[in-house]
Amino acid sequence: MRLSFIIALAICLNGSYGQSLQISGGCTWQAGVSKSKITPEGELWMAGYAFRNRPTRDVRHDLWAKALALRDCEGNLGVMVSLDVVGLPKYILDKVYDKVLRRYDISRGQLMINSSHTHSGPFLYDPFRPQYNEALVGDLLEDAIEYAEILADIISETIGTAIGSLQPARLYSGQGMVNFQVNRRNNTESKIRTLTELRGPNDYSVPVLKVENKEGEIKALLFSYACHATVLSDYQWSGDYPGVAQMELEKSFPGAVALFFQGCGADQNPIPRGSPVLAEKYGRMLAVAVEYTLPEDMEELEPGLYFDYNEVDLKLQTPPDKKQLEAELAEGPMFKKFWARHLLDQLESEGKLIESYPYPIQLWKLGNQTIVGLAGEVVIDYAIQIKRMLGQNTFVFGYCSEGNLSYMPSARIILEGGYEGLTAQYYKGFPSAWSPEIEITILQKVMEMDQYSDEIKVRK
Numbered sequence: 001m002r003l004s005f006i007i008a009l010a011i012c013l014n015g016s017y018g019q020s021l022q023i024s025g026g027c028t029w030q031a032g033v034s035k036s037k038i039t040p041e042g043e044l045w046m047a048g049y050a051f052r053n054r055p056t057r058d059v060r061h062d063l064w065a066k067a068l069a070l071r072d073c074e075g076n077l078g079v080m081v082s083l084d085v086v087g088l089p090k091y092i093l094d095k096v097y098d099k100v101l102r103r104y105d106i107s108r109g110q111l112m113i114n115s116s117h118t119h120s121g122p123f124l125y126d127p128f129r130p131q132y133n134e135a136l137v138g139d140l141l142e143d144a145i146e147y148a149e150i151l152a153d154i155i156s157e158t159i160g161t162a163i164g165s166l167q168p169a170r171l172y173s174g175q176g177m178v179n180f181q182v183n184r185r186n187n188t189e190s191k192i193r194t195l196t197e198l199r200g201p202n203d204y205s206v207p208v209l210k211v212e213n214k215e216g217e218i219k220a221l222l223f224s225y226a227c228h229a230t231v232l233s234d235y236q237w238s239g240d241y242p243g244v245a246q247m248e249l250e251k252s253f254p255g256a257v258a259l260f261f262q263g264c265g266a267d268q269n270p271i272p273r274g275s276p277v278l279a280e281k282y283g284r285m286l287a288v289a290v291e292y293t294l295p296e297d298m299e300e301l302e303p304g305l306y307f308d309y310n311e312v313d314l315k316l317q318t319p320p321d322k323k324q325l326e327a328e329l330a331e332g333p334m335f336k337k338f339w340a341r342h343l344l345d346q347l348e349s350e351g352k353l354i355e356s357y358p359y360p361i362q363l364w365k366l367g368n369q370t371i372v373g374l375a376g377e378v379v380i381d382y383a384i385q386i387k388r389m390l391g392q393n394t395f396v397f398g399y400c401s402e403g404n405l406s407y408m409p410s411a412r413i414i415l416e417g418g419y420e421g422l423t424a425q426y427y428k429g430f431p432s433a434w435s436p437e438i439e440i441t442i443l444q445k446v447m448e449m450d451q452y453s454d455e456i457k458v459r460k
Contacts, residue, residue, distance in 0.1 A: 009070055025396065027073035029303040031211045032165035033065040033220045033257040036158040038151060039121050039237050041103055047086040048119025049233055050335070050427075055140055060236035060276070061243055063121055065155050066259045067162035068211065068220050069274055069367065070171070072305040078364065080222060081113040081161050084239040084257040085151075087404025088115050088376065089126035095152035097163065100159055108401075109309035111159070112373045114261040114360055115403035118229040120238035126404065128429050167389050168214045171301040173369040175393065176206035176293035180282050181227035182271040183380070185418065192271045198289070202268065203383050206289045207261075207395040209366070210298060218256045222292045224397060226263030226380055231270050231279040241270060244283020249290060264398040266377035266407055267420050301367030306453050311358040312445045314438045318429035319343075319353040337425040346431075355433040359408075361442065362403040363449040369393070373400035379420060381410035385443055390450055404428075411436040 039062045045055045063084035071077045088096075097108045125141075125148040179202075182192065186199035203226050211220035229240035239246065242260040249258035270282050320328075320343070328340035346353055362373035370390055374382060378398030386396050398408070407424040414421045414436045422433045 009122075021228075027303055029171050029301075030071040030166040031171070031219065032069040032156050032162045032167065032168035032442040033067065033211070034165060035064050035163035035257050036154050036161075037062050038065050038154055039063045040147060041075045042143060043140070044143060044147060045123040046119075046235065046237075047121055047123045048230070052237070056235045056237070056422040059139070060120070060232070060238040060287075061247065063237055063239055064241070064246075065151075065158045066257055067158045068222055068257070068259055069166060070305055071160070071166055072303045074304075076305040076307075077163070077424075078110045078112070078307050079106065079162060080259065080261070080275035081111065081155065082222075083113065083155070084118050084243055085115050085117050085121045085403075086117055086119060087124075087125060087399055088113060088402065089124055089128065089404045090402050091127055092124060092148050092152050095149070098153050099152060099156035099432060103156060104160055104163060106159070109307050109362070112364060112371070112397075112400055112405075114373070114397055115399045116239060116242040116260050117262050117265075117377070117399050117403070118238065118240040118242065120232050120234070120236065120240055122147060124151070124404065155274075169219065170212045171303075171366060172210040172212070172294055172298035173301055173393075174293045174298035174396075176208060176289040177204045178206055178225065178285050178289040179204045180270055180285060181225070181265065181268040183267060184228075184269040184271070185267050185413070185416075185420065186269070187402035189269070189271050190207050199238070199378050199408055201384060203263070203380050206286065206293065207263075208290050208298070209291045209369070210294060218253045218294075220257050220259065221253065221290060222259045222261060223249075223286075223338070224261040224395060226261045226383060226398070227268045227270055228265055229262070231273040231282060232276065233274065238279070240280035241279050241286065244280055245286040245290070248284055248287035251429055252291060261397045262399040264374070264378040264380050264383040264396055266398060266409075267379045267413070299368065301369050304365070304367050306365040308363045308449050308453065310361050310445060310449060312361060313356045314359045314441060315356045315435040316354065316430060317353065317432040317435050322347060333444055335426055339429070341404055342429055343431055357405075357430075359405075359442070360447065361445050362400060363446065363453060365453055369395065370450065371395040371397070373397045374442070375400055376405035376408040377424075378408045379410055379413055379422075380414065381439070382408070382442065386446055389443065389447055398454055406430060406434075408410055408438070408442075409434065411439040414438075437442070
């Protein structure tokens, strides 16, 4: 079966772009936006829930790839990309990086790609965990591989179209607030209607980036919230509550493109949940929070773009040996059998299991607005700590670059265990839990990157 998609034509701009915070008198930002539909046309399996037992072709509302391209006075170019998917695997991400580099001469450091983490999007092929691919999608595996190839091309073309539409613009940043997220580790979902007090930690902030053209018309709204996109669990393609919020904002501001960036919401759920009515409710609540932020005292951002990309080595705990894996394969639950089979194959082919992983971290500055992009399913502790370090106005996004990498728990959660601290690693194909030291490793690197950006600014 051939999957067909409408792919927008891209206008390619070539050139090399450095990093700078220098502002030239009288110049302005340039901004361009684009969006492309990524809803599967054929039948595919969905991502996010293991209990689903059939593929689908039904649509509640379309899924999108959206891009916001920004260029400053010095010619520095960066593109922010939002995707209505559960998380982009490294396999697809590397294809995007390669296509964008060849077509537009843009490096991975110039791209901040974020997944909304909707659990009503398509399964995305990931060879990092081959046993799971075969178990989850069966005879539609080839279609999943084909969708992955097409998706990488659509994302690349969407980026190119955004670059090709660059026009003079003004940028503003601000933060709103909405409070439908619930810390799922510390509050029992089945008892939520009887609780008189919710336990945290939480982060209710709604970061907002507004882009206006020279006539003062809103052309793009980039916004974020830290909460799982898990209101819906049926068999219809949907962006869940982030998809509803984007649609509502695009209705309120005709001609504008709304881009949702998922925050550090790995341990935050929308509760109660489970119905389309609730998805509409939370999506509209989030859209209203964005709209109410726009007339407030948003800070206009001077046209200076800085971007930095680093990979830091994160350690894993001691992996199981062959004997332990064989025991799990023989007697463990089904998800442990998949995990053990995957690792035994890895032992046979590689002779060892991985002991660490190169973890991507991004730090951007749009004028005075600092943005941190972290890979994987990041828990709320990281957003709280980074804001304490860099300032409460800092935008902290999870699910960037390798959005489907793994849960990224804090040291506290690793020691506590549970799904985010341990069990999820089995589903992600890692041999063991993260070492508790990963939290300080990530936070130290973020601080170093921020300090280095300040040094660059002083030198300029």
